[in-house]
Amino acid sequence: MCTGCCLLADDLNHQADLGQERRTLCLDVWELPTSVDSAVAINDLSVVVDLLNIVNQKASLWKLDLCTTVLPQIEKLLQSKYESYVQTGCTSLKLILQRFLPLITDILAAPPSVGVDISREERLHKCRLCFKQLKSISGLVKSRSGLSGRHGSAFRELHLLMASLD
Template sequence: MGSKYESHVVTAATSVKVVLKNFGTVIKTNMEEPPGAFVDIQREERHKKCLGCYTMLTSIKSMIQSSHTSATPKLANIFREIMLLMTSIE
């Protein structure tokens, strides 16, 4: 996302968009899932991975917000779509 080449940023932004479309609800569900009364290692691993995804996506969101004004029309359109999809995990 931080590349100086527009084609690299477009590819990265498109990938983020695909991740949000396909896994946004999974990330949100596993972030909100309350701790169980018993040990569930798989759930704890999912929670940890989703927390990592959420952290990375929020840093990407701040990157987009800071570079949104200087983006080309193509990038601006992709950034708008990402920002709309980000609401699914908030």
């Protein structure tokens, strides 16, 4: 093998080892919010994809806190050149919309409460943040809903689910 090929192979092996170390760092700490925060802090979408693929398999793991953290990452995934990243982003967004959009819209539409309710205020803050992030993502979803193929149909489905944001 030529020297350039050996260097390339060594570099690819090193990258694979780094990726595995990053995944291990995130998944060893199996408290989900901490794992997600670690994955986002690493700033490596492949780690975010791996983590989301795990969470997507068990919808009950999704919480409003998780949504506020991963929605900006999902927006990046939806714009990725990698098909698997886009697919994971679409799947995650669909789960969030199905599970949380009714809750978000109900909480935002509710009249203000009388007295001090800290947990309600925190929930309201999270819902406002999620709504803002979802509005940002909805423009991207709308622009990609005209694509053909599997991703096009996924974006069209997401666009329909996001119709209530308009």
